Amino acid sequence: xxxxxxxxxxxxxxxxQEARLRCSPMKGHSHVYWYRQLPEEGLKFxxxxxxxxxxxxxxxxxxxxxxxxxxxxxxxxxxxxxxRGDSAAYFCASSPPNQDRANYGYTFGSGTRLTVV
Amino acid sequence: KQEVTQIPAALSVPEGENLVLNCSFTDSAIYNLQWxxxxxxxxxxxxxxxxxxxxxxxxxxxxxSLDKSSGRSTxxxxxxxxxxxxxYLCAVRSNFGNEKLTFGTGTRLTIxx
Numbered sequence: 436x437x438x439x440x441x442x443x444x445x446x447x448x449x450x451x452q453e454a455r456l457r458c459s460p461m462k463g464h465s466h467v468y469w470y471r472q473l474p475e476e477g478l479k480f481x482x483x484x485x486x487x488x489x490x491x492x493x494x495x496x497x498x499x500x501x502x503x504x505x506x507x508x509x510x511x512x513x514x515x516x517x518x519r520g521d522s523a524a525y526f527c528a529s530s531p532p533n534q535d536r537a538n539y540g541y542t543f544g545s546g547t548r549l550t551v552v
Numbered sequence: 553k554q555e556v557t558q559i560p561a562a563l564s565v566p567e568g569e570n571l572v573l574n575c576s577f578t579d580s581a582i583y584n585l586q587w588x589x590x591x592x593x594x595x596x597x598x599x600x601x602x603x604x605x606x607x608x609x610x611x612x613x614x615x616x617s618l619d620k621s622s623g624r625s626t627x628x629x630x631x632x633x634x635x636x637x638x639x640y641l642c643a644v645r646s647n648f649g650n651e652k653l654t655f656g657t658g659t660r661l662t663i664x665x
Contacts, residue, residue, distance in 0.1 A: 477655040477657040478655040483651045490651070540598050541586070541598070541653065543588070543597075
């Protein structure tokens, strides 16, 4: 059972380009969370999704950022018109369905390190 | 608003020593608390999860305690090894309906051979 898979591991984009970060949750997990870690800062919650639904996006910047978790395929975090301040490590976590989550922590992927040049 | 603090920010100890990492949180109404390890340039590895009803959890040389009333958790590492060198993060989940984890900024631990 592979863990949470994120790709790419490293992504370099020029200012103004789009960045697409992918996250495949652990097998059997139906909940996905995205966190951002800015240099020398702690991880900050961005968005929580279930299949085809955004449950909580209170941590998402108002502009340029969007996330989806389609019925088929990985979750995608999309950043349009990237700026240097978007350079960070983006981590995805997953957890199982509600009935199994009462005593379950989160499993994190290895992250995508975005560098905007 | 929940805030999580980890002190010290960095710690160096000789190999073989026992050590304690501290985590404090401002809102004691938590659902659970999770300790993670992060190696440089890598992802997060879950170490221990403590539910709000529990006082401690143990895994190998690691022991995590939780005191909700005082808003504190400690991670005890016994007989430290160079391989324990990493950044240790604690994260609080505030309640069952709230899925967010609030992270501390971590303690960077260096074990000196």
